[in-house]
Amino acid sequence: MDVAALTFLALSLPFVAALVAPVLTRFLGHNAAWLLALVPVATFVHFLGFAPEIAAGEVVTGGYAWIPSFNVSFSWLIDGLSLTFALLISGIGTLIVLYSGGYLKGHPHQGRFLSFILMFMGSMQGLVLSDSFLMLFVFWELTSITSFLLIGFDHGREAARRAALQALVVTGGGGLSLLAGLLILWNVSGITQFSLLLSFGTELRESPFYLAALLLVLGGAFTKSAQFPFHFWLPNAMEAPTPVSAYLHSATMVKAGVYLLMRLNPVLGDTPEWQFLLPLFGAATLVSGAALAVRQTDLKLMLAYTTMASLGLLVLLTGLGSPHAVEAAALYLVAHALFKGALFMVAGIIDHETGSRDLTRLGGLRSAMPLTFAVALAAALSMGGLPPFFGFIAKEEIYEALSSFDRRSMVFAGLTVLGNALMFAVAFAIALKPFLGPKVETPRHAHEAPVLLWLGPAILALKGLSFALMSGLAHRVISSPMSSAIAGEPRTVVVSLVPHIGVPLILSAVTLLIGIVFYLNLDRLRAVMALILADIGWGPDRGFDQFIRGLLRFAVAITRRLQSGRLDVYMTVVFLLIAVVLLATPVRYGELPRAPFFAADVPAHELAIMAIAVAGLFAVVLAADRLTAIVSLGIQGFAVAVIFLLYGAPDLSFTQFMIETLSVVVLALVMTRLRLSPSDHRPLRQKLPDSMIALACGLGFGLFLLRATGAPFDATLTDFYNLYSKSIAHGANVVNVIIVDFRGTDTLGEIAVVMITGLAILSLVRLRAGSLKRGADRSAAEERV
Template structure:
C-alpha cells in the first residue's frame, strides 16, 4: 500500500491525456484504497495492538525498510489518505483545462506517498529518506507555476529551510543511534529512560527540534509557510491540513515517550509553541487574502500543538490529539472554500468580496460549519478540542496562567479569522467581482462538504471516535494507556468559563477587525525587519561569501589547483603522524644489497635529475618515463611480472601521448617560472614525497593482514572460476572498479583526441605573424 501513490503518480499524466479532468476520479481511487486498508486496522490498533513489518534494506549497517502502525501513525495515515482522496478530486476541478494537470496530479500523489512513508516508517534512515522526499515533492508543488518569480522563490525558500532542518534531524537520529545502539522508533519507544539519562540527551534534543521546528514552521522559522501559498490551492489545502506541516508535530508526538518528561522538553516546546501561536494569529489578522489568513492560522495552530505536546500532561496530550484531528478537518475545508471562491469569483481579497451566499450556497454552508469548528463552538469536533485544551492548561501557578492566557488570545483570534473567511465573502450586499460568481462543480464542493460533515459527525459520535481514534493516538503519544472521554456535554467549571471568555474576546475582536488590522499593520511597519527579509539577506550574504571563496580557491589556473592538492595531501599524511607520534623507524641500509638493485636505484636517481635539469617540455616528459621504467624493473625483480609489464606499457603510452600532445599544442618550448614560484613548488613536491615515503614505511613496518589474500586464494576458483588470482580480482571481485578505470582512461583519450583535432583544424599561422605574449605557464 505504501507504493500505491507512487504507482498512481506514474500513470497520472497518461490518464489525464485520455480522460482530462475526469482522470482525478480514477486517480483518487489510490488514496481511497489506502484509506480503506488503514481503516481495516482500526479494530486491532484500538485494542492496543501494533502492526509491524518490513525487510532488510541495507543489512550490513542494520538498516531495514520497516513500518510501524500504532494509534498515532494510523490516525495520520487515515488523515493523509482520506483528505488526499478529496484533494485529488478537488484538484481535477480546480485545474480543469490546465495543460499541466497531469504533472500536477503526479506531484501531489508523490507528495502523498512521501508523507505516508514518513508517518509509517520505523527505521530512522527510512524515516529520514521520506522526510527529505516530502521536502523535494513540496518544492515541486510550491513551484508548480515556475514561470512566476514569486513561486520559484517560495519553493526555494521552503526547500532550503526544511532541507536544512532535515540535515539537523539526520544528525540527531544518528546521534541517538550511536548513543543507544537503537535504529528504529519501535525499539526507542520501548527503551524507557535510556535517551533521557544519556549525557548527549540535550544535543540530540536540539538537533531533533531543529528538524521538527523547521518542518512545522515554528517561530522564527515560520516565514516559509505563508509564502508557500504561491502554490495552487489544492496544494495549500493538503499541505496545511494533513501533510507536510504536521510532519514536525508528528515527530515530536512520536518521540514524546523517549524524549519527553524533562525540563528541557517541557520548557523549549511550550515557549516556542506559545510564541508561534501568538505571532501566527496576529499576523493572520493583518491579512486580507483568504489563503494568507488561513496560512497564518495554520502557523498558530502548529504552535498550539507543539505547546501542548511539550507540556506533556495527560490532558495536554489528549487536547493535542483532539485538536490535530479537528484542525485537519476544518482547515482542509476552509482552504478548499477559499480556492473555490477564487476560482468562481476571481479574487481572494476579503475586502473585495461580499454577498456570495445566494450564488454559492453549498460552499457557504461548508465554510460556516468549518468556521464554527475552528472557533471551538458546539456541536463540532473543534469544541471538544478547545474544552480539553483548557482542562489541560488551567492551574493557578504563573507558568500555567501564562500559557492559559496565550491559549485564550490565540483561540479568540482564530475565531476572528474563521468567521472572517466564512462570513465576510458571503454576507452583506453583493459586490462586483472579477468573475461572475456561481456555485462550483461537484469536484470543488465535495471536499469541503465531506470535511465539514466529518467535523460534525465526529463530535456527535465522539464515543466511537474516541474509542477508534483519540484514545489509541493519545496512548501512543503518552507511551501509556490514556483514555479520552470528553463529549459535547460540557462540565460546569473553569474550562467552560475560559471557553466562554474566549468566545467573548473573539466576538469583540471580530467586530473591531478593521481597526485591529490597521494597528497590527502599523506595528509591523514600525518594526520593519522580519524573518522573511532576513532570509533574503542571509541568501545574499551566502552568495557573496560563496563568490569570494570561489574566487580565492578557483582562480582558473591549473598550476594552483595542483599545488593546493598536493599541499593538502602532504598535510593530511604528515600531520597525523607528527601529532600522534606515529612516525616510522628509519630502516637500516641492507648489507646484502646486490649490484643490479643499486643500478635500478641509480637509474631512478638519474631520471629524477634529468627531469629537473631538462630545458624543454619534451625532454622533461621523456626523462619522466625513466622513473616509470625503474619502478617496472623493481616489480620484475620482486616477482610481479604482470605488474611490471603493465607498468612498462603505461609509461610508454604516457610518454608517447604526452609528447604528441605537447608537440601539437601551441606552447612555449620551456616552462619558465620565477625563483619564488620554483621554491614554493619544490617545497610542496619535497613535502609530498616525504609524506608518502614516511607513510609507506609506516605501513610496511606494521603487521601484514593476510585475510584478504586468504579470501582471494580460497574463493577465486570456486566463485569466479579463475586460476589467475590477479585477473579474477580485476575482472570479478573489483570488476566495477576496473570498469570505472577503463571509463576514465577512455574519456581522457577522447578528450585528448578532441583537443588534437581542434588544434589541427585551426588555420595555420603565417610565418611572419607575430607571436602572442605568453604567461608564466605558457598560455597565450
Template sequence: MTADSQWLTFLALMLPFAAAALAPFLTKLLRHNAAWVLAIAPALMFLHFSGFLDPVSEGRALAGGYAWIPSLDVDFSWYLDGLSVTFALLITGIGTLIVLYSGGYLNGHEHQGRFFSFILMFMGSMLGLVVADSFLTLFVFWELTSITSFLLIGFDHSRSGSRRAALQALIVTGMGGLSLLAGLLVIWGATGASSLSALLATGDALREAPLYLAALLLILGGAFTKSAQFPFHFWLPNAMEAPTPVSAYLHSATMVKAGVYLVMRLNPVLGETVAWETILPVFGGTTLIVGTFLAVRQTDLKLMLAYTTVASLGLLVMLTGFGSHKAVEAAALYLVAHSLFKGALFMVAGLVDHETGTRDVTRLGGLRSAMPVTFAAAVLAACSMGGLPLFFGFLAKEEIYAALGFASGWSAALTLVAIVGNGLMFAIGFAVALKPFLGAPVETPKHAHEGPVLLWLGPLVLGGLGLIAALISTVSHRLISSPMSSAIAGEPVTVTISTVPHIGMPLALSLVTVGFGVAAFRMLGRLRGVMASVLNAIGWGPDKGFDQALAATTKLSFGVTRIIQSGRLDYYMTATFIALAAALLIPMIAFGEFPAAPAFPAMPFYEWIVLLIGVIGVGAVIYARDRLTAIVSLGIQGFAVALLFMLLGAPDLSFTQFMVETLSVVILALVMTRLRLSPTDHRPTSEKIGDVLVAGTCGAALGLMLLRVTQVPFNAELSEFFAANSRVIAHGRNIVNVIIVDFRGMDTLGEIAVVMITGLAILALVRIRSAKPAKAGQES
C-alpha cells in the same frame, strides 16, 4: 499482523505511487472524469487502514515489513498504533477529497495529469512517513515529502514567485531533514535501536544517555523546520503560491504536521525532561502568537489561513511539550479538529477564488445567495475553528484549558498565550467564513455562482465531519482520540470529554476566548492597520533574512571559487603538493610517529649505478635547456625504478613500469605539442626557491612515511589468504595476476577505463591541433 494483512498493507503503501504513474495517461484518456477514477486509490487505502481501528482501540500495536538491506539490519517496515493509524486515515481520507477537488479546480488545465501525479506521489510519501517503523524508512519518506512538495509548490513554474517558494521550502525542510538524519543516527548509537518500535521499548534509556541533549536538538531541528515553527515559519505562507488543492492538503492537513507527528511519536522516549518541557512550549507558544498576529495583517484568504496554520502548529507543539496527559489529549483532539476545519476552509478559499476571480477579503461580499453550499461549508468549518459548542474544535479547546489552567505561573503564562492565540484564530476563521458571504454584493472580476460538485463536496464533508465527530464523541474517542493519546503518552489514556458544556474553569476560559475573538472580529480592519504599522516599523524578518543568507552564500561561493579556481595550473599543482605534504607530516608531528633512523645497507655496485641513473635523471630535468629534453628526461627516474624491480625479482612490475614511463613521456610530449618545445621557462629566483621547498618537503614527507610503514610489524593475513585461495578460488598460480584480474578485477577494469578515456582525450587534442593548421591553410 497476518501474512495477508502485511501484504495488503504493502500494496496500500505502494498504491499511490502506482496511481501517480498512471495519472497522466488516465487524465488524457478520461478528461473530466479522471478525478473520480483516481480518487479510488486513496479511498481504498482509507478503507484498508480503517480496518486497524478496532485492534488499535484495544491497545494493540501492529508491526510488519520486509528485509530491505539485511547486511545492515535495515528493514522496510511499518508500525501501526493509534497515532499512525489516525494520521493514515487523515492522509487518505482528506486525500480522496483533495483528488476530487483538484479535478474541479484544475479542470481543463493542460498539466492537470502532472498535478495528479505529483499529489498522489506526495500522498504516498506522507503515508509512508507516518507508518514507517525503521529509521531509514522514516528518513526516506521524510525526504520524499520534501521533494514532492517542492514539485507541487512550484507547479506553476512559469511564475518567479512559485519558483522562489518551492526553492525556499526545499532548502528549509531539506536542512531539517539532514538534522533529522543526524538525530536518528545519534539515537541509534545511543540506544542500539534502529526502529521506532524498538526505541519505544527502551524506556528511559535515551533520556539517561549522555547524548540525549544532542539527539533532542537534532530531532527538533527536523521537526521545527517541517512544521514551520518560529523562526522557520516563513516558508509555509510563501508556499501559498501553490494551487489551492496543495494548500488545503499539504499545508494544513498533512505535510506541515509531519514535524508534529515526529515530536508526538518520540514523546514517550524524549519527553518528561526539563529540556523537552521548556523548548517545546517556548517555541510552540511563540509560534502561536507570531502566527496569529501575522494572520491579522493579511487580506488574502489563503494567507490568512496559512498564518493561522502556523499558529495552530505552534499550539500543537506547545501542548505536546507541556508534559501532562490532559495536554496530550488536547493535542490529539486539536490535531484532528484542525485537519478537518482547516482543510475545509482552504478549499472554501479556493472555491471563492475559482468562482469570483479574487481572494482579497476586502473585495468580497454578498456571496451567500450565489454560493449557498460553499457558505454552509464555511460556517461549519469556522464554528469548529472558533471552538463553538457541538463541534469537535470545542472539545479540543475545552481540553486545552483543562490541561493548562492556572496551576502555576508557567501554566498561567501558557494559558494566556492560548487565549490570545485561540481568540485571534476565532476572528480569522469567521472572517474567512462570513465576510465574503455576508453584506451587500460586491462586484468581482468573475460573475459569482456556485461551483461544481467536485469543488464543494470536500469542504462540505470536512465541515460536516467536524460536527458529526463531536456529536458521536463516545465513538470518536474510542476509535481515534483515546488510542492516539495513548500512543503519544506512551501509556493508556482514556478521553471522555463530551459536547455537553461543564461548568468550570475550562468553560469560563472558553467564554473569554469567544468574547475576545468576537471583539477582534469586529475590529479586524483596525487591527490590520496596527499590525501593518508594527511590521513596517520592524522591517527585517526571517523571510528577508532567507534571501540575504542565500545571496551571501552565493557571493561567498563565488569569492572562494575565484580564489581556489584561478585557472592557473601551477597554482593548482602547488596547492596539491602542499596539501599532500601537510597530510603526511602533520599527523607524524602531532602523534610523534617519525620513523627511527634506518641502518644504511651495503649495496652491490649495480644498485649504485641504478641510483646514479636516477640522480642523473633529476639533474637532467632541472638543467634541461629546452622543454622536450625535460620531458624526455622525466622518464629516466621511472626507468631506474623499473631496473630495480628487475634486479629484485619482479620482472612483471618492471615491464609494467617500463611501459608506463614510455607512454607517459610520449603522451606528455604529444600534449605539449600545443606549446613551443624549444625554449626553456625563465622564472625569477623566488619562484624557483618556493618550488624547491615544496618539492623537497613532499619528497621528505613521502620518504618518512615509507620508512615508517616499513618499520611497522608485517601483517601476513592478506598474503596468506591470497596464497591459500588463488589456486582454489581463482584457479591461478600467479598470485599477482590473480589479485589484479580476479580479486581486484573491478579496480583493474576501472584503471583500464581511466587509461582508455585519457588516451581518447589526448587523441582528440592531437586531432584538434592537427586540424587547425589545415583549416587555416584552406582559408588562405
C-alpha cells in the same frame, strides 16, 4: 489475503494510482477523479477495519525484513495515533482528489497534478504508519519532495518556483536533522523500531546524548510543522493550487512534525528540556501566526497563518505533556484538520468562482453561493470554538489543560486566549465578510460551485458537527486511543458538548468576547499590524534569501580558491602534500631509516653508470633551455635502465628504455605545442620555492626507499612465482606471466586506464585546438564584415 499483505497493498496503492492517473485523465478528463478517489476510499475502509481492535487498546504491527543485516525493516505500527492520521489522510485525501477534479477541470496538466497528489498521499500514509526509523525518514523526505512538486506545480511563475525551492530546502534540511536524531536514538538504544522503542523505558532520557537527539529531532519536526522561526515557507507555499494548500499545508503534511513529537512523547517527553522548548516555540508560533494572519487580506494567506498558529498550539500542548494537554492536542488536531481543510476548500471555491480571493474585493456572495456560505459558516464556528461543533470540545479541553493556577500555566493560558481570539476573528472574517454586505463586482460572475467542489468541504464541515454531537463514539474510536498512544499509557477522553461551569468555560467566554472585539476592529488591527511589521522590516523570509545568497557567495569563493584553473598551482599543492606525507610520517612514527649500507667492492662500471645518472641530473637542473633539460632527463633515465639490466631485470630495463625515449619525444612535442619560451626566465625568488619542494620530494622518496629496502626481504612471493610460473601458467618469463596471467585482472584495469587517459588527453588537445580554430574563424568573419 492476510492483513499484512492487505496493509502493504494499502500503503503502495496510492503510488500505483499515481502511475495511472495521467493516462486515466487523458481518457476521462476531470471525471477521472471519481475513479481515482476509489483508491483513498479503499485505504480508508481498510484502516477503518482496525478501529475496533485499536479502540480496545491493542497495537497492530507487521511488515517485512528489508536489510536484515542492519536490522532495518519495512514495517508498520498501527495504534491510536497512526490510525487517526491514516484515517485523516485517506479520508480527506478522498475529498481532495474529488475537489481537484473540479478545481483543475480542463487544466492541461490535471493528470500530472492528480498523480502528484496521490504520490503525496502514499508518502504521508507511509510516514505516519512507519514503524522503522529509516522507513519514516524515507517517507518524510518523500513528502518534502512531493510537496516541492506540488508547490511548484505552476512552474511558469517565478514566485511558485521560489516557494517550492524554499519549502524543499527548509523541510528537506530539517529531514536531515531528523535523520541524525534518529541515528542517535538508534545508537543509544540499539533499536530501529518505534514499537520497540516505546517500551524501552527511561534510559534514553538519562543518556548523555539525550539533548543532542532531542534538538536534532526538534530540528526536523519544527521545520516540517512550520514553527517560528522556520514558519516562512508555509505562507509562501500558498503559491500551490488550493487543493494542495487544503491537503498538504493544513490538514496533513505540516502535521507530520506534530505527529513525530506525539510519537516520541512517551520516550523523549516529560523532561525539563522538552517541557521548556516545546511550549516556548509553540507559544511563539501561536501568537506570531495569529497576529500575522490578521495582517493579511488574501483568504489563503490568512488561513495559512492561522494554520501556523494552530500548529504552534499543538506543539505547545504536546510539550506541556499533562493528561489534559495531551487529550486536548489529540482533539484539536482532528478538529483542526476538519475545519481548516473545509475553509481552505471554501477559499478555493470563492477564488475559482469569482476570480478573486482578496477579502477587500469580495462581498454579498450569500445569495449567489448559499451552499458555500453555509459550509464556511459551519467550519468557522468550529474554528472559533463555538458549540455545537468539535472545535468547541477541543477548546474546552485546551483550557482545561491550562487552568491550573501556577504562573507557567497562566502565562500560556493568556497567550492561548490571545491566539484563539485572533483566530476567531480571522475565522469569521473569512466566513462572513465575502458573503455579507453589499454585492461587490468580481472579475468573474459568481455562481454556486459544482458538486465536485462543494462536496469535500461540506462533508468535512458536517463531520465537525457530527463528531461533536456523537462525541462518545468519536472519543471511543479516535480521541481516547490517540491520547493513549501519545501519553504512552491508557487514557479515556470524556469531555462533551455539555459545558461545566468552571475556569475553562470562563476562558472560552473571554476568548469569545475578545474575539468579537477583534472582529469588529479588524481593519484597524490590520493597519496596526502592518505598521509594526513595516517597522521591523526584516523577516525570516528575507533572511532565507540572504542565507542562500551568502551560501552561493561562500561556495564561489571557496571554489575560486581551490580550483584556480592553473596547472602550476595544482602541481605545487600535489607535490607539497607528497613531500609532507613522505617526510612527516616517518618523523612522527620514528620510522626513519638507519644509515644506509654501502658495499665496499662496487664494480667500476656500476660506479660509472651511477656517475652518468648524477651527471644527467645536474644537466637537467643547470640546462640553459628547456629542450636540453628534457633530453638530459633522458640521460638520467637511461642510466637507471642500465642499472636495472645489470641487476637482472631485463623486462623492467627494456620498458624503462622505451618509456624514457617516448617521454622525451612527448615532452618535446608538448613544449612546442604550448609555445613555451625556450628557457625559464623566472627570477630566483620564484624558482626557489619550487626547487625546495622538489628537493623535499626527492629526499622523502629516498628515505622511503632506504627504509623499504632496509627491512628484511620476504621471499615467499618470489619463490611462489618462480615455482609455479612454468607449471601453472606455461611461461618461463615470470614478470610477463604475472602481468598477463597471475594478476591479469589488474592488467585489464590498467590498460582500461591507459585507454581512458589517452581519450582524455586527446579530447583536451582537440578542445584547445578547436577553440583556437573557432576563434580564428570568428576573427576572419569579422574581418570580412
